[in-house]
Amino acid sequence: MDFMRLGFKLLSATAARGRLSILIFHRVLPRPDEIFPDEVHAQRFDQICAWLKAWFQVLPLDQAGHLLAQGRLPARACCISFDDGYADNQQIALPILQKHGLTATFFIATGFLQGGRMWNDTVIESLRHCRLAELDFGEHGRYRLSDAASRRAAIEAIIGKIKYLAVEQRLAATEDLLARSGALLSEPLMMGPDGVRRLSEAGMQIGAHTVSHPILARTAPELAREEILVSKRYLEDLLGQPCTLFAYPNGKPGRDYAPEHVAMVRELGFQTAVSTAWGASGPGADPLQLQRFTPWDASKSAFGLRLMRNLIV
Structure with missing residues (x-):
């Protein structure tokens, strides 16, 4: 056995x-x-x-x-x-x-x-597809995006900061992040x-x-x-x-x-x-x-x- x-x-x-x-x-x-x-x-x-x-x-x-x-x-x-x-x-x-x-x-x-997308996936995909070397996320901080490790660190930090916001605030924050990142997200997850x-x-x-x-x-x-x-x-x-x-x-x-x-x-x-x-x-x-x-x-x-x-x- x-x-x-x-x-x-x-x-x-x-x-x-x-x-x-x-x-x-x-x-x-x-x-x-x-x-x-x-x-x-x-x-x-x-x-x-x-x-x-x-x-x-x-x-x-x-x-x-x-x-x-x-x-x-x-x-x-x-x-x-x-x-x-x-x-x-x-x-x-x-x-x-x-x-x-x-x-x-x-x-x-x-x-x-x-066709919706969960808020945490908006965070992940925004930073995955962002072409900036550093992202300014306003009151939520600035994040270096030079490699996979730094993108993961940024994702984890941002998710930790906004997870417990009210639903409306969390949605607004993720949409703001998407706009700041310049990423174009179309693939349905x-x-x-x-x-x-x-x-x-x-x-x-x-x-x-x-x-x-x-x-x-x-x-x-x-x-x-x-x-x-x-x-x-x-x-x-x-x-x-x-x-x-x-x-x-x-x-x-x-x-x-x-x-x-x-x-x-x-x-x-x-x-x-x-x-x-x-x-x-x-x-x-x-x-x-x-x-x-x-x-x-x-x-x-x-x-x-x-x-x-x-x-x-």
Whole structure:
């Protein structure tokens, strides 16, 4: 038996001790990105899927959530999830998942399905395509853009500065950045409604991720509820089936969402919801606040060992 498979089996040998590992991804690029070399690309995702199939029982998220709540989660249980709704999820990730016979859940921010772009991607692509040696971003600082490393540093710094602004302020800041950069952005990064349908028809699960991906804790309660409800109804109308899965935008408990938002999710009829709190959910876990984590290690052994440590945190 594979050493890693044995390790995962021992760490979850009985249903009473069963813990659910949920991996979180966003994009699967066609090839490595020089600015973000650690970003998952097709070859790497294929490798990760092979490891997960060998080590775990990869389950649909709704099924895993029900089994965990009932104390019947099988040993080595795992789920795969994607956030936001990038076009490469359907174009690149789906064929790889199908190759390995795996299922995944795709959480869709529905407001970006009609040719929109998420604010952080506006930041990334503005600086990627900027031809200036140094960018003046007004009150947010000046940034050197001489090579891939300096562009990445600038991207990370700017995202950190504007992430928690109000939605309108954040949008205004990103549009200002785009104008200052002189970049021309035309390539659509998000999938359209047809892409969501194709994922569902291929047996993948679809969950809601709000409309515009706001930080719920920084959003007025009535607007937060509307963001959650409208995304749920849009997906139900699009797919003709109930939407019972939800992912909190940004997803850090206490910082990005609060107990009142968990109550909203429950009241609106979601049965399973996920955060971005590291760890693996065990017996007694709140089904509307399941944990997620993805190792960043490149080697098989390091990737597997970090997943094992995540099970015992």
